[in-house]
Amino acid sequence: MAKKSMIAREKRRTDAVNRLHAKRTALKVIIIDPEASAEEAMAAMYALQKLPRDSSKARQRNRCSMTGRPHGFYRKFGLSRNKLREVLNRGEAPGVVRASW
Numbered sequence: 001m002a003k004k005s006m007i008a009r010e011k012r013r014t015d016a017v018n019r020l021h022a023k024r025t026a027l028k029v030i031i032i033d034p035e036a037s038a039e040e041a042m043a044a045m046y047a048l049q050k051l052p053r054d055s056s057k058a059r060q061r062n063r064c065s066m067t068g069r070p071h072g073f074y075r076k077f078g079l080s081r082n083k084l085r086e087v088l089n090r091g092e093a094p095g096v097v098r099a100s101w
Helices: 004-032 038-050 081-090
Strands: none
Touching: 004 038
């Protein structure tokens, strides 16, 4: 089980990403736009730098939805390898069949 503080930090990051996604996207469009003047692009860059770091999608970490474990994460199931094995052994994951030969 991950520390509660780390799970809470990830939740705050997710909230910040969702809240500021539109603003970050608009600023990035201005920065990339070749028709924008140099002053506009620089102003957009400074505005982007002023936003909180945690509002960047790249700072998010995939975590197990049951335990909060950051490593051994399977995106398809949203679980870490340990909990995924438990779920699969109970037969609760749809579309997964145990190997037998």
